[in-house]
Amino acid sequence: MRTTTTAHRVRRTVLSLTAALLMPLGSLVALASPAQAAEQATATYTRVSDWGGGFEGKWTIKNTGDTAINAWTLKWDFPSGTTVGSFWDADITGSGGTYTAKNKSWNGTLAPGASVSFGFNGSGSGSPSACTLNGRPCDGSGGEVPGDKPPTAPGTPTASDITDTTVKLTWSPATDDKGVKNYDVLRDGTRIATVTGTSYTDSGLKPGTSYGYSVRARDTADQTGPAGGTATVRTSGGDGSDPGGEYVNLTYFTEWGVYGRNYHVKNMVTSGAAEKLTHINYAFGNVQGGKCVMGDSFAATDKAYTADQSVDGKADTWDQPLRGNFNQLLKLKKMYPHIKVLWSFGGWTWSGGFADAMKNPAAFAESCHQLVNDPRWKGLFDGIDLDWEYPNACGLSCDTSGPDVIRTMAKAFRDKFGDQLVTAAITADASDGGKIDQADYAGAARYFDWYNVMTYDYFGAWDKAGPTAPHSPLTSYSGIPKQGFTSDAAIRKLKAGGVPADKLLLGIGFYGRGWTGVTQKEPGGTATGAAPGTYEAGIEDYKVLKTRCPAGGTVGGTAYAHCGTEWWSYDTPATIAGKMAYARQQGLGGAFSWEISGDTADGELVTAMHKGLNG
Template identity: 70%
Template sequence: MRFRRFNRFRRRAAAGFVTLLLPLAGLVGLASPAQAATATATYIKTQDWGTGFEGKWTVTNTGTTSISSWTVEWDFPSGTSVTSAWDADVTSSGTHWTAKNKSYNGTLAAGASVSFGFNGTGSGSPSNCKLNGASCDGGSVPGDAAPSAPGTPTASDITNTSVRLSWSAATDDKGIKNYDVLRDGAKVATVTTTSYSDTGLTAGTDYSYTVQARDTADQTGPVSGAVAVRTSGGTTPPPTGDAVKLGYFTEWGVYGRNYHVKNLVTSGSASKITHINYAFGNVTNGRCAIGDAYADYDKAYTADQSVSGVADTWDQPLRGNFNQLRQLKAKYPHIKVLWSFGGWTWSGGFGQAAQNPAAFAQSCYDLVEDPRWADVFDGIDMDWEYPNACGLSCDTSGPSAFKNMMSALRTKFGSNYLVTAATTADGSSGGKIDAADYAGAAQYVDWYNVMTYDFFGAFDADGPTAPHSPLTSYSGIPQAGFTTADAIAKYKAKGVPASKLLVGIGFYGRGWTGVTQSAPGGTATGPAPGTYEQGIEDYKVLKTSCPANGTIAGTAYAHCGSNWWSYDTPATIGTKMAWAKTQGLGGAFFWEFSGDTGNGELVSAINSGLN
């Protein structure tokens, strides 16, 4: 079974060198000194989870001429080592470690910086740093850590042209000097207090604000979470009568789950949706390919199983899910069907496809437009997890690959077809949204399905327990930026139109076992039992087996015996849909139909919330 819902955001890598391609950041931290008078290398420990840690080096060209390559060397004490690295090739000889630039980040213009990171074990710190053979003299006091991230700003006193922002203070061992206030990613002010009033804004306009602290050594820390603000006045948000209401239908659901296209009719869901993503077509050998030929176009349906009430015959030109979707569209002409390619398991093929986007687009067009089923599909969807970053495998295509692919698909399919993509919701600083040019690609797509779920789950077997689809941040959240609001704000700040963003809903829960604490943040011993996969269960099961007894960050949670689950209910979906409307989003989508009840109560909640 190919399950696309998996650990989309997990940061801790397994032992062994796994090259993680994350976007470059300019974070300068604990100075471990660089090439004298021309370059510096600085180090910071960005995360520590007890059994391991995440470290980050930043190389800065402080000279007046370009540097064509760089090598950072350092020593770790015995017992401390690197287990995986990204944006550099890291090797070791005993306790001596060497990091060399990748092909794409070796050249540094005067004044430019580049960062690489790694996961490690042990508690030691680097020493004896050398950059290109010279001493690393970053200029900061050894042992002086960068400040923490400030709290996510809150907005108040919003008018047509101004907003007041306030945030909780950052911490630092030497003290905080000031804060930079960033509007849509650009600095608009530097203040010494934990509040700021931004003026001169445009009425009826969306803005995104973050804050970054600077310590007395002039080191900047990580950026805070983002708060989205819409000034009053101006035009009202786009009407939602035409909001997209899209659900994924899985080809493999016809087997163990016994979920068929006709279930969309009997549940009442077909009349409440606008689009279906059929998941998944394969991506292999640089081409779009059939995922499961039997389920797609060969499985025979009896009269009672068929949408039309007519049985398939042995010599029928088209059977299977494709024929059932054709019958569904005849019964519900408003529904558009897109063929989705990739998914968690098949995203590894996108790297080869990105080497020749035009040839890939041609192969997809030829498959979608096969005469046997050309009338079934109204568009194509790409579910690449994740461009220029790591999912089931790590992609090295570069930040422009996704944009190039979507451009080629739009060129081939033209304006009469829908071209969409499922995209990451990692809104953390330096996270997966930063790894690819989603803003540049937005001009070629009709919308992005932002996968605002699977932020947390029992892939971290010992917890802490946390809602897997939080709408907003909350005190104690395990990872800053892992919320729906942060993800949407980041896309908007990069220039993606709100109307091209769909919020994602999971029709399932994620859970742990061995939990004694009812509130989020408890420890666990492993994943809770699930019907098809440990740690995952359908909403239709959880609503009765473990009813929700609390909510946090706009998502429900439940503690039943030793099991702890988080999932969305009709009530929390209503909250999320109301929020999506205030943000001017294009609508919502969900994974996937078979997790809903027999009468489609979650689909109904989406439909009601967007109307």
């Protein structure tokens, strides 16, 4: 490893390129301010040193004109397999193999004849190409005036006509003041074609394989714009040997999400989440009149999908027997054979029917088995998830059936469902005399495949005056409002009570809970009520909070943020990594999330769970 002098090390600000790539796409490409007419400059590249799988690269920018340069922006391409890691004396961002370096606040001005250098550490053996400095070729040969902006990013590709070996891509066009000449199609960051239109069919692909596609435009001055969003596409076929990992990585997909949230089964493909998930719980079916019944039949079986909305790029027809989420999930399972799908019944709103249904456990289980395995959606469901909130305790309604009711229900469903999966979502209240103590979860565990332990919603703005506290703490901390309200306390109590560790999944909320009227940054502050949310006061998706109110601290193994008068808590990729390490250390069966639509468009939380569980 190369060493540096102390003076040089002080000047360096070594940043992670990964963090830069998590910035919004629009911030990835910076444009230099318009230069003076006589501005001229060159940029030269040197590979300073190599070590094993890495190297140090250096760019030197020289003002060869007769007027000062007040800012500089250098762009270049690296071939696939060559990447930038840490860097210094410039701010570097990258997308699709194209890198952009912009001056720091202290080295942007160059007098005539002056020069400045910046460097980076990288991996791979490639050399830079397509270099431009303030919009001109790096050799100083002229080119279009720097004020001529490159094209905008084209739209994210839409996949259709997906087969074992081909996929058709279409995208919305880019714009440019001089006109767009053509488009580069990128597969997994490498250019595979240049086309003049807004569609391309890729061929020669492997069956049952996922690919990431994006597109960038080039204008008539041969300036290349930024790549648009990436679409993850999986070819059909394959042998199904693509599991998400040895641990369970489960998410809930909500039936109603196809409406206001505009989240559909295909989003699990385009985000890259599907290849990392092992199980999907479809939420929710209802429990009424002692039976399992469908929730929203239109969303489940009737909603028609166009080709661009469909998992496999094929539109629904008016006369096909099954449409909606169920048909899309069947297509998803065909594309990702390792995924198992369970139908979840109950939930907070629809748990009230369980007590009545348990007056005849065998009939209840029979009704659910018939619905889950209905021939109309044959092959869709691999089992059932029972989300009773809560047996022999209170949720939206109260149950007084006694502690044995959960064990009785579990046995009845195991007897009926046989080898199919039978799971349950259960309380995480580990306080003395709390909900875990009210039911025989250990006795029922012998019949369930696993428990989804709902280790979230411990604290929130239902206590409108506070104190502010994270809704999903992993561990306790000084000042926590109630003992036993942590993930660790719940897991330890369940294990101590006799539930096998590998039948416990740790819960992760893909959302935050927050208060308003808060002046204190740290937890424990007072509040005046619930912070505003998109769908409900006091709750907001992670994908919104990460930019609206970025996390500024951690407590109890989870993150919190204070923005203006609002205070929020939620999990981030970093805190999820810590929680997944805990799940492995405790010997748990894996983890699950509520619920998938709260994740970002590129699935960063699902990815964090997958990486954290499987290394």
